[in-house]
Amino acid sequence: MKMKYTTLFIFLFFALNSCDKTVDNSPVEYFNLSDVKLLDSEFKNAQKQDIVYLMALDPDRLLAPFLRESGLEPKVESYPNWENTGLDGHIGGHYLTALSLMYASTGDAEMKERLDYMISELKRCQDANGNGYVGGVPGGQTAWDEIKSGEIRAGGFSLNGKWVPLYNIHKTYAGLRDAWIYAGNETAKTMLIDMTDWMLDLVSGLNNEQIQTMLESEHGGLNETFADVAEITGNDKYLDLAKKFSHHEILDPLIEHHDELTGKHANTQIPKVIGYQRIAELDGDSVWSDASLFFWNTVVNGRSIAIGGNSVREHFHPKDDFSEMISSVEGPETCNSYNMLKLTKMLYPTFGNNSKFIDYYEKTLYNHILASINPDNGGLVYFTPMRPNHYRVYSQPETSFWCCVGSGIENPGKYGEMIYAHTDQSLYVNLFIPSVLNWEDKNTEVVMETQFPDEDKVYLTINPNEKTEFELHLRYPSWVENGALNVLVNGKEAKFQVSENGYAVVKREWEKGDKVELVLPMKITTEQLEDGSNNYAFNYGPIVLAAKTGTEDLKGLYADASRMGHVAHGKMIPLKDRPVIVASADNLPSMLEKESGNQLAFQLKGLYPEQYQDGLELLPFYRIHESRYNIYWSQASKEELNDMIREVEQEEQARIALEEITVDKVGCGEQQPESDHFVKFEGSRTGYANDYHYRETRRFFSYNLKNPDKTGRFLYLKYFDSQYPRSAEILVNNKSAGTIELNGGDEDTILEKVIPIPDSELTKQELIFKVQASDQSSIRLIEVRLLTKNEIP
Template sequence: MKTTLLHIALLLLTSVSALAQMQAFALQNVRLTGGPFKNAQDVDQRYIMALNPDKLLAPYLIDAGLPVKAPRYGNWESSGLDGHIGGHYLSALAMLYASTGDAELKKRLDYMVDQLAQCQAKNGNGYVGGIPQGKVFWERIHKGDIDGSSFGLNNTWVPLYNIHKLFAGLRDAYEYAGNKQAKQVLIGLGDWFVELIKPLSDEQIQQVLRTEHGGINETFADLYILTKDQKYLETAQRISHRAILEPLMAKQDKLTGLHANTQIPKVIGFEKIATLTGKNDWSEAAQYFWQNVSQTRSVAFGGNSVREHFNPTTDFSQVLRSNQGPETCNSFNMLRLSKALFLDKNDVSYVDFYERTLYNHILSSQHPSTGGFVYFTPIRPNHYRVYSQPETSMWCCVGSGIENHTKYGELIYSHSANDLFVNLFIPSMVNWTDKSVKLTQRTDFPYQNGSDLVIETTKPQEFSLNIRYPKWAENLVVLVNGKEQPVDVKPASYVAVRRKWQSGDKVTVRFNTSTRLEYLPDGSNWAAFINGPIVLAAKTSTADLKGLFADDSRMGHETKGKLYPITNAYALVGDPATYLGQIKPTSKLRFSLDSLTLQPFYEVHDARYQMYFQTFTQAAYDEQRARLKQQEAEALALEALTIDKVNCGEQQPEVDHQYKGEKSDSGYDDEQFWRRTRSSISYQLQNKNRAGKYIDIRALDTIRPETVRFLINEKPAQILSADGKTIRLNVDDTEAITIKIIATTGTNTPRFHQIRLITN
């Protein structure tokens, strides 16, 4: 840290380049006082209170053999991922209680923990969980009977991911809300798990970890922090996935094609374990991952992935075309990783990404009045998002969603042993209890470019108030009690104001922002308008918002409305120097672009929208428009004929279509997913209105009918045509169609890429 010794009354403004250890404030010590984040917190509380704890507890009671008090929820909570929302609910209740002090939240939390403790007591061995037939499943694992894929372990839907939510929920119930019973249940569950995997070899453990398992390594590191029992730290290291860790330690990018949110929680665990063990190479792996994902795989609003998987860094075209854009869970976990690295490394660049993602993805992922949560946020022009409803929607992004808006106070401020840091401009108050100091921040950012900070202290005392100079700010002005101070530091750092503070001292911060174009990381000609950290978008239509508020169907989180041709989207045409000049400010964070109005993306709801705009010279526009129009017409024509489809080897599409398989593996080659088997695989397709007449199966290899059998609803399928890598089957006149593929020779089938049910 650059340090100058002057007497107490002198103001010292310096760049903070090497800080003492950064620490977060407890949520109890920060209160939101207004603005969009406070609204999001309040709306989230209404959504949380609309959920029935007894319904969320039902899977645990069923598995423990205890009578239920209400039927379990439907959707994902009764189709294989039973109980996972209950763990998220514990975390949400605990963090929202810490953030608000509302006693009703604590009452619900204590009730749920008590019920879980009763389930654990009934089970008798420390186990508690909602996984269907959990006791049978875990006994198989204990005996080393393991058959796993990316999301199915012994044909059970991501069981370790599921139970990780309970581990995390119990941890949060103790850490944020002080529930001591939760700590007891957590330790009992941890001891059960340690015994469960004790007979397994390291190779078998890694085989189990092929299946999505959330951040279970992190929760065992947390157990070590709580108890100081070395066995938990050893377990945390043992259940860290080497297939992901080792390439990251070698600074090798092996992420393309992987299920994105499967990986991010693992890396959070790597970072936490590193802080406890001094494994610098693990921490460097986490930093490499963060840099890779945040800088080369994320779009303007901070999200990443297409159809839940990491797309190639050199080609974002799939992201632009798909109605399944970045997943909210990914950003939930990237923020957790960003926070952990910021506190460990004292690097303000982590806050830059955190802020961008917080405003533009997390805030926008909640409906501002109903509280519904968004799963996919497409960047496809003229498309829209789907919102959850409390009684119908039990997706993963509902679980992380109810948590997202409970903890906005976690990084607005931070502190070292002696100094205070203002990281975000959000109306709020922080109570620095160690120093008997309160700071109130009054701001209307991002609608106003500034903030006022008012100090309250029981006695005059000296410390540095460090104000983040954001990377996006064009300048920064700091006044103390009305007197402007010299600022000689650069953006992406802190300005440190050191003095002997007294109650009533006021620091005024002012800055300028401008609108700029930010292109996709692949170097293509697609760009988004950004003002400061705020991504701008335009509402384009309210037509055909089919499924805007999700029903309880298995795939209710996906949009069902028409895909509008990308070639019809608004484009910026002409000399690149003129693009920014085409937008005109009309009011606070409102800009006109011909007939469109650009506004903060987090304000855009219940509508189709455009966030990304293609940029062209006139000649390039004319040439590319003709070429893309033909490609788009062909793609849309095929979609119009499609009743249902499954992309083989992609996690969520396979889950959505009730994948089952034996001796099967999946992969990603030549930017395409696939699945093959030495035994059998099956999917269930929905033939709505019995309109589908044929099933087209496409593989990456030649399909030889003599080596593969196809069954439809357990009957041999009629093969209508076989043409190299594509085969067409006749379809039964039923609404539910199970397609089963059997390897007849005991060797691997071709790598199947897509199964599509079509009308003709």
């Protein structure tokens, strides 16, 4: 098996001492969530806030789509937002998982009570359907009947005219599975198997090519869940179903170690890979497992940023150009990191308990996952912009039902999943989060106390019921220098070996009350953006530092129920006005001076422009909320500064000017912007060329543009030229607005055009923009905007 490990961790193989061959490196197992209880910390606080958020949600409103689609009378109306505009029911599935995880982690009886109620009501729906199916997909039965007959119309966000229905029902499958695995609900187990039998019947008449066509539409991790059903039942027919639901357009290049991810919708792909790995775990297929590892290495080591997240506007961008990561307000998506952590958890025991997986897990858990929940009210974040001086938007329980709310309510219930792991003779301490472990097999309690990262010491109290011998494997993080880690047992320096997989190993007979002190010296390091541009983030140990830069114009800080409410639409501060560090790249760590006090804080000096001449305070990013902030810092020497400012100003002026006159916009071919504008189409396809997504059609496609203040008067179109004859008519509310003709240009050339909206439609608050193809061909449209002025800045 080929494995490509980053050199970042090679020193761990040789650190401190030669490896002791007697060290236990056997595969680890995880503890049950119920075995780990969090102690007071920011993680514990986030868990408490999440419980309040879960209790604020009304189960009957989440159940309404399921009751409606099974012919039963809903008790109340559905929630708004994504829950009543096509993705109805998806949060209900996430809610099952969130309740199950939180019950397992805390033992909270109210979580179990709500879960049991949800399951009983969903069982009513499944019984009413009579075929094993349960789901909230609006008018879903029509789509399922068409698919069973072999009529399949699939695209990235659409399957037979429905908004990602397979993705939607995957949340129900996963919720039923988790209600059984984490909360022991027998009814959920039976329902899960019956619903999987329904899927077996649905595709029984389809060939592999038809199923692969169906998988062109986002389908979550159905392959993973079907593999789980195979393990639960011991029946291989479900494992065969899991393999059929594994998308080979993504899998096959990964097997060949080819990175073909650029331009693809990021979070559509990650759950597929989780499924490949799950299948490999059950059938021992090292090829599929190696493909999953290659994907992980590709994303972690070439497509991720300092906080551990990835993607811009939900898509993987070119590996050699991260410029949109800095310019866009739609930075890494929380769902992506949720799923990357899930994949990391699976790979860790498969590939030798290597601490490199924990290094990534820790980085992403602190800097993206923990940072994505508001510590005061549990509000959840969709996009985390890296654009300097921008901000995040938080969800509200009554208005916001995005995918990142679904995964977001799950996260706090499983904070304890990776803190510890074990073999028969070893305990692994992976993360430094205050907690109590009940190691039942060893009749041993382990208490971890720490103020990490505000201090660099971790204290463990080992409490076996009687003397017991085992190896204590303490993670040797990549951010601790070779030779700097220290271990004390009962106040005395302890001898330890460093294992090949990156742990300091202490083997002894443990007695009740034994004290272990782990010293983890941290220092300031910088992390350059992956494309090699002069943008750097500061880390203290694994913690990303950021600065608060203002609280002006935080428009939509708490999201309303609109389809695009998860995007921070407030004013974009021009990039020319961002703070720049005037120093050589080698000197960046020395620009920070640690402040005194109990909590982590630094002063950053040497900043331009003048408004930052007194410096800025840097804090752990996960502690910055309801504020504009700066994570990535541009660096320049004095000689380079003027040229950089002039270049940025020229690029940014047109961008800002266009945004200021934009009422609404759609990125064509991009999944979420299109679904948020209720795209409709026939004979249409999406593509990706020259770093742009686009949509074209042989017949038509349309978007619903919002014009709430009736100020939109012009359409702005951005599209590719063509050397072959292409033409399309542009319509607004079925009124002709003009025609675009192409013939003889360069296919790579980008064109722009502004078209007046027909006078009769200027007073409408919703404008249906439509591209009607002529002669079976149309333009490749990149972007459409509704403008207040007839200008192309």
